[in-house]
Amino acid sequence: MVMAAGSITLLPQLAVSMENRQGQLVVRPFAPPGPGRTLVLAWRPGHPRAEALRTIAGTLRSVWPGAPKPPRSSATPSAR
Numbered sequence: 001m002v003m004a005a006g007s008i009t010l011l012p013q014l015a016v017s018m019e020n021r022q023g024q025l026v027v028r029p030f031a032p033p034g035p036g037r038t039l040v041l042a043w044r045p046g047h048p049r050a051e052a053l054r055t056i057a058g059t060l061r062s063v064w065p066g067a068p069k070p071p072r073s074s075a076t077p078s079a080r
Contacts, residue, residue: 010035 011019016027041060043053061067 013029019025020027041053041057043050047053057070061070
């Protein structure tokens, strides 16, 4: 879309090589500290694969240095 419309966009670093595979984009990384985002792994209470999801969450925390502590789970969803 950027090439067709002559516009700009923000891309996650992981997507740059795929989106610029033909080398037709000008890529300008942000100076440190660049923008960031928070990702979560969430599932509803009583999910049939909750134990597997907890295992995945634990694995992600073990390989991610400085990962935040998991929040305490709540029996009821918070109000919006």
